[in-house]
Amino acid sequence: MKDQIGSFFYFPSINFQRAGGGFGPIRINNGIVINVPFPKPENEFDLLIGDWYQQSYKDVRTTGGMGYFTDWLLMNGKGPFSLVQNYESFTLSQGKTYRFRISNVGNLWSINFRIQNHKMVLVETEGSYTNQITLDSIDVHVGQSYSVLVTADQNASDYYIVATPKWVNLSNPNAIAAIGVLHYENSNTTANGSLPNGPDPFDIDFSMCQARSIRWNLTAGAARPNHQGTFNVSNVTLSQTFVLRGSVSLIDDAFLYTVNNVSYKTPSTPLKLADHFINGSGVYQIDIFPIHSSLPAAINGTFVVSGIHKGWLEIVFKNDLNVFDSWHLDGFGFFVVGFGLGDWTPEARSTTYNFYDPVVRSTVQVYPGGWTAVYVYLDNPGMWNLRSQNLKHWYLGQELYIRVYDPDPNPIKERPPPDNLLFCGMSLAYIDLILVYFYIIYWRDK
Structure with a gap:
């Protein structure tokens, strides 16, 4: 936790457990x-807001959420005020x-967050301090976290805290809202009246304009006593470009989510163990995945792509x-350089990208029918x-793995597996090879 100070949340990454309430906040303090x-x-204050299924998450995961509809939004696991x-x-x-540290811990829906009669000053997102902008409301997409400052500058009363879904066709979006209360300590007045209105949930221009205004504060302190903007993207040389299209396809009579027409199939052997002991043989395929365009027909498989160590991707x-989508990359923060609608072309780098102060974060939204571009330095x-942070998309195959290889065996950079590790999923032949490996190491050390 040495590199980023700010607001995050944790959750189990398997078996739809996030949909069953498996999550909590993380604060990394300066x-x-x-x-x-x-x-x-x-x-x-921590605010964990997300869409909630009334059904058991075990039932929901059997179809990956297909055919199920969110019942309501919850705020810190609690139902709405007045109900x-x-x-x-x-x-x-x-x-x-x-x-207020706000996280969207939901499974599917982006939200708009607002507080009745109060302005919010945005100051941080996922470990990066932002240029401070004053907002009436803020869009928070699945997997994202923000910090806002709120001043109690109104008359002593109680006020609504509201989150409503975006891009959801509801006749009354407030009917399914997460609703809490901002209570002044000397208030004798209960929150009342209509809920504060948010932007049109289908207004992409509003949301994208707000997203472009969220920029890195280059003069703020980082996790170390130096400016955040010491390392920027104004003059970097790209080593690789991946163009990844998220969609849904029918594969073997089942609807699965894909990246470039590839739906990820989870192997029984953890990828890192297969990489360390058998060079991935029989577990995954390396550098077969199409990184620039989609395959002509959708397939299901376990693919890994190579990222150039200490290169810019x-x-x-x-x-x-x-629907809105959200993407997350483990192990790195990335610079969010551009958003757009329609098809992306390389010309966007000179016409649309922000190279001067793009915010660094770990999860970014992609608008329906649109694109989002990020730069990441592969030093880890x-x-x-x-992966997609949309739980249904992720669970049904919208993910891949990037292998960043450093030939230097220095364990400070990447620790080898411990000797007492249990190996699951490999064939007996591979287990025999591993036993022979440890036998050789044992007698060598003797």
């Missing part, structure tokens, strides 16, 4: 010698400023689906998962 670009708030007694509430002192995410050796 060290004593690291200044933050705003005065210390009076208090800090439940145990709703979420935060108490503020008049005139004080507070930090450009990833262009394209979204053929009629390993086998890294690149």
Whole structure:
């Protein structure tokens, strides 16, 4: 946790357990010698908001969410004010400023977040301090986290805290909203009246304009006592470009989500073990995956692509689906350099990209029928998962792995598997090879 200070959340990454409530917040705080670009708030609050299935997640995962519809949005696991007694509430002192750490822990829906009669000052996202902008509401996409400052500068009363779904065709979006209460400590007035209106949930121009305004604060302190913008992308040389199209296809009579017409098939042997002991043989295929365009027909398989160690990788995410998508890369933060609608072309680098102060984050949205471009510096050796954070898309195959190989055996860079590791999924022949390997190592050390 030495490289980023900010707001994150954790969850199990298998078997749809996130849909069953398996998640929680993570705060990475600054060290004593690291200044933050705003005065210390009076208090800090975590807000975990997401869409929720009434059915058991075990039932939902049998179809990957196909045929199931979200019942409502929850706020910190609690139902909406006016419908439940145990709703979420935060108490503020008049005139004080507070930090709200907001995460979309849902499975499918992007949300718009707002607080009745209060402005929000955006200050951080996923470990990066941003240029401070004042907002009436903010779009938070699946897997994303933001920090906003809220000042209790209104009359003593109670006010609605609201999150509503985006890109969902509902006659009344407020009917399924997550609703909490901002309570002034000397208030005797219950929140009442209509919920504060948000932007049109189908207004992509609003959302994309807001996304482009979220930029890195180049003068703020990073995790170490130097400026965040010391390392920028204004003059980097690209080593690789991946153009990855997310879509859905019928494969073996089942609808699966794909990347460039490839749906990922999880092997029984962990990829890193297969890479370390048998060079991936019989477990995955290396550098067969189409990184620039889609295959003519959809297939199911286990593919790994090579990333050049200490090279700059450009990833262009394209979204053929009629829903918002979110993408996440393990092991790295990436520079979000551009958004657009329609087809991406290389000319976007000179006409659309922001090279000066693109924000660094770990999860980025891709608009329906649109594209998002990121730059990432592959300085972290390993086998890294690149996936949709939309739980249904991920569970049904919208992911791949990037192998960043460093020939230097220095264990500080990448530790080898421990000697007492249990090996599961490999054939008996491979297990025999591993036993022989450990036998040789044992007698060599003797």
